[in-house]
Amino acid sequence: MAGLDARDTRFLLIVVALTLFTPILLQPFPESSSLAQFNAGYPDLMQRFAIFGIFAIGFNILFGLTGYLSFGHAAFLGVGSYATVWMFKLLSYNVLPGLILAVITSGLFALLIGYISLRRSGIYFSILTLAFAQMSFNLAYSVLTPITNGETGLQVYTDDPQYLLAEGGLTTTHIFGLAMNKSLVAPVGGWEFTFNVGYYFCAVIAIAAFYLSLRIFRSPFGMMLRAVKSNQQRMSYTGLNTRPYTLAAFVISGMYAGLAGGLMASMDPLAGAERMQWTASGEVVLMTILGGAGTLMGPVLGAGFIKYFENIFSKINDNVLHGWFAFLPDGLEDLLVTIVHPFVGKGWHLTLGLLFMLVVIFLPGGLVEVGQRLRRLFTRRGGTPDAADPRHAPKSAPHVAE
Amino acid sequence: MGILEVRNVNKRFGGLQALADVNLSVQENAVHAIIGPNGAGKSTLLNCLVGKLIPDTGTVMFDGQSVLGRKPHEINQTGISRVFQTPEIxxxxxxxxxxxxxxxxxxxxxxxxxxxxxxxxxxxxxxxxxxxxxxxxxxxxxxxxxxxxxRGDKRRLEMAMCLAQEPRLLLLDEPTAGMARADTNKTIDLLKEIRDTRNITMAIIEHDMHVVFSLAERITVLAQGAPLVEDTPENIKGHPKVQEAYLGQAHG
Structure with a gap:
C-alpha cells in the first residue's frame, strides 16, 4: 500500500492506530484511583508528544541516517514558531498559512546554515551548528527585536492588521473554523477521555511526517545517506558527491523542525526566543539517542518518554509520596520518602539522567532495542532474527564521539 | 596515444620531491604495473590520478581530457575506479x-x-x-x-563495486598487501579473470613481484619519484638498473 511492502504497511498501520487511540491509551487509570496522576491523556501533553515526535523524526533523518550530529536544531524550531505567529498577526488565526510559511522559512534557513556548517564534519560540524543556533537565539533577543518582540516574545495584539480576519471570526487558532482548543470529554465508567481538535490535528500531521520519513528510509536517497555515514571516502571514489546529499538531509530535517515549531505556535499563539536555546537543541539529541538513532520508531519513543517524564514525573511531590508509603510504619515511611525525594518532583532530571546512562551503556540501540531483544527471544526458532535486517535496525555506531 | 597520459608531473611535500618529472602512458585494455621501492612515489602518483592530490606542475589526461583540478567524484564519473590497499566498503x-x-x-x-x-x-x-x-x-x-x-571477501566486494560501474580504467593500490600467499594467488586469479573477460584497462601499484610478473603486460619502475625504466616484464627482469634499485634490494 502507498509504495510500501506488506511489512512496512503493517508497521505504519500500527503507528496510525496507536496515534489515533492515544487519548485512550494514555489514560489507563480511573480518575479516582491513586495512580490517576500517571495518566497523560491531557490535550496539551498529547499535543507535545506529537509535536516533539515530529521534531525528533526529522532530526533522525539527519543524525540517524548520515551520522551528522547537529547541535542547533532548535533554531529551526524557533524560526518556525516566529513565522507562524507572524501569519496570525498579518492574516488570521487559521494555522494553515502559518505552517506553510514555517516550513518554507525554516527550510531556507537550514539551507544557509547547512551550506556553511557542512563544510566540516564530526565535532566541528556540531560546534558550527551550535554556534549558529546560539547566534540566532541572541539575535532574537537583541537586534531582531522588531521581528521577534525580544524578551516578551512574539504574540498577537488586538491592533494587529489580521487582514483575513472576518468580522466576528474566531480569535483562537483554528483550521478552517475548527478551533484547536475545542475538546470532547467523554466520561466512560470511572475513566475520562479527552478528544482534542489540536491533538488530532498534530497527530494527522505527525502520521504524515512519519510516513514521509519511512519513504525516505526505504528510498535510494535514504540508502545514500546511510552510505555517507558508513564511508565518505568510498562515496566520492564511487562518483557520488556527498555534500548535496548531506545538505538535502539537513534541509529536510530543518523543515521538520520548522513544522514542529509552527505547530507549537498553532497550539498556543506565542513564540519566544528560549525555544532556540541550546538546551532545546540538546533535548532532541537526547530524545533520538534515548529512543534509538537511525531507527524509525526510536525517536518518537524517545520524545514521548522525555516529555512524559518532564510533565508527569515532575508532579510527584512529598505529599504524593507519603500517600504511597502510608501503609508503612511512620519511621520507615519518612525514610523511604527521604530516599525517593531527590528522584521525583524537581529532581526528575536526575532520574532521566540515570535512565539515559543506563540506556546508553546497556542498550546502545536505544529503547527500541528492548522490543527487538524481546522479539528475538520469541522468534529464535525462526532462524533469521529480525536484527539481521539492517534497514529496520541499523547498527548504532558510537554517535556521540563521532 | 594511451588512454591515460601523465606528462611531466611534479609534486613536492615541503623539502621532499615526491614526484620528479613523471611521464607515464597506459595503453587501452592493457595491464600496466607501477613498481618501485618504498617511498618511490607510487601512491603519490596514484593519488594525483584520482584527484586526491593536485600535482604542482604537469598534466594528467584521461581519454584525451585533462582531469587536473577535478574532484574525486568527478574523475570517477569520467570512468576511473579505484581499489584501495585496505578495502574501502x-x-x-x-x-x-x-x-x-x-x-x-x-x-x-x-x-x-x-x-x-x-x-x-x-x-x-x-x-x-x-x-x-x-x-x-x-x-x-x-x-x-x-x-x-x-578480508578476502571484502576485497572481492570492493572489486565488484568498482566493476559495477563498468569503468574504463581500474586503478589498484597494492591489492595483495598483507595477504597470505594463498589469498594472493586467489587475487591474481581474480584479476586475470577480470582482465580476460572485460574490456578494461588496469593500472596496478604493487610491491609483490610475483603478482606483477603474473599479470602485467607493461611495467614502469619508479625510484625516488622519477621513472627509472618502462618495459615488458621479460626485459624488466633482466634490467641491470632495476636489479640494482629494486630487485637487488628486495632479494638481498
Missing part, C-alpha cells in the same frame, strides 16, 4: 546495497534526490548488482552486513 550496509550504490552512481550521476521510489522498486539496478556479485562469487552473501565479510 560500506560496512554498515548489506553486500547487495554496497554494489547497488555504484550502479546508482553510474546511472544517476553524482547527486540525485531520489526519494520517491523505494529501493525495492529499482529492479534493473538490483539485477545489475546481483550479476556482478555472481561474477565475484558473492551471491550467497547478498543480505549480510559487508563488515561481517572476511
Amino acid at each position: 560500506f560496512g554498515d550496509l548489506t553486500v547487495l546495497e554496497n554494489v547497488m550504490i555504484p550502479c546508482f552512481a553510474t546511472r544517476d550521476g553524482a547527486f540525485r534526490l531520489h526519494a520517491i521510489r523505494t529501493v525495492r522498486a529499482e529492479q534493473d539496478i538490483m539485477e545489475r548488482a546481483e550479476r556482478v556479485l555472481i561474477d565475484m562469487s558473492l551471491q550467497d552473501r547478498l543480505r549480510d552486513h559487508a563488515a561481517s565479510l572476511s
